[in-house]
Amino acid sequence: MTRDWTAAETDPALAEIARTPRLLVALDFDGTVSPHVVDPMAARALPAAVTAVNRLVALPETFVAYASGRSLHDLREITEHQDGSRILLAGSHGAQFWFPDTGEETDLSTEPADRAEIIDEMRALIGDLDGVVHEPKTFGFGVHTRTATPGQEELAFVRVEKWAADRIPSWRRRTGHHLREYSWRAEGKDAALDRLREHVGATAVLFAGDDVTDEDGMRTLGGADLGVRIGAGETAAALRVADPAAFAVLLDALADARATAQ
Secondary structure (H helix, E strand, O other): OOEEOOOOOOOHHHHHHHOOOOEEEEEOOEOOOEOOOOOHHHOOOOHHHHHHHHHHHOOOOEEEEEEOOOOHHHHHHHOOOOOOOOOEEEEOOOOEEEEOOOEEEEOOOOOOOOHHHHHHHHHHHHOOOOOOEEEEEOOEEEEEOOOOOOOHHHHHHHHHHHHHHHHOOOOEEEEEOOEEEEEOOOOOHHHHHHHHHHHHOOOEEEEEEOOHHHHHHHOOOOOOOEEEEEOOOOOOOOEEEOOHHHHHHHHHHHHHHHHHHO
C-alpha cells in the first residue's frame, strides 16, 4: 500500500533503509529530480535535489545513480555529468551504462540494418503535425507531443502506433508523459536496477520515479528496498510525494538519516 510521505514526521521506512550497510539511491530524472519542461534537453535537476545528491554521494558506502530512458549521451548532458563524477548512469532504460571505475558500456551490435528507413518513415508520418517532435534514441526513437496543438497528440499516436504495429512489431513500445517510445532493445528499468545493484554490491536500493516506465523497476524491489513515486498514478512504490520539489526534501531527509545512522 502506498502512503504519502511528509517531511513533518520521521518515516520508519526511510529510517530503516538509511541503516543498510551499502545503499544505492537510483533516480529517474525527468519528473523526479527535474520538472518536466517543453524542451527535453533544457531539463536540469532542481538545485535542492543536486545538493541532496551531493550529500549522499559524499557519505561512506552510499551510491547514487540516474536511471533514465534517455540515451546515455543526452543523460550526461542534462545531468551535467563529468568524467570525474562518482554518480553512476543507466541510460536507454538499462541498455547503456556509465560507471566511475569502467566508464561507458554501450553495445550497438543489434542495430537493425533498416534503421534509417524506419526513422524516415516515422518522421514522414508526423511531419505535418504541429508541435509533434521526433526524439532520436540510441536504440530507437521517441515521439514527443508536449508542444502539440489541440488534437494533434491523439492523431500522432494513432498514426504512429498503427504504423509501428505493422512495421516494427517486435520493437518494445513504451508510454510516458506526452510520449510514445519504440526500441529494438527489450531492457527496462528492472534490468537497469539489477545491473546497478550488482555493480555496487548494494544491500538495499531506494528507487524513485514518476512514470509508467519506472514501474518496471518498482515491481522488482525487495523487502529491504524502498520505492518512491513522484506524482499521481498507479504504483508499486511504498511512498509517494507530490512533485520533484517535495522529492528533493525527501532526498535531503535521507541524507540526514544516512549520516546519523553511520
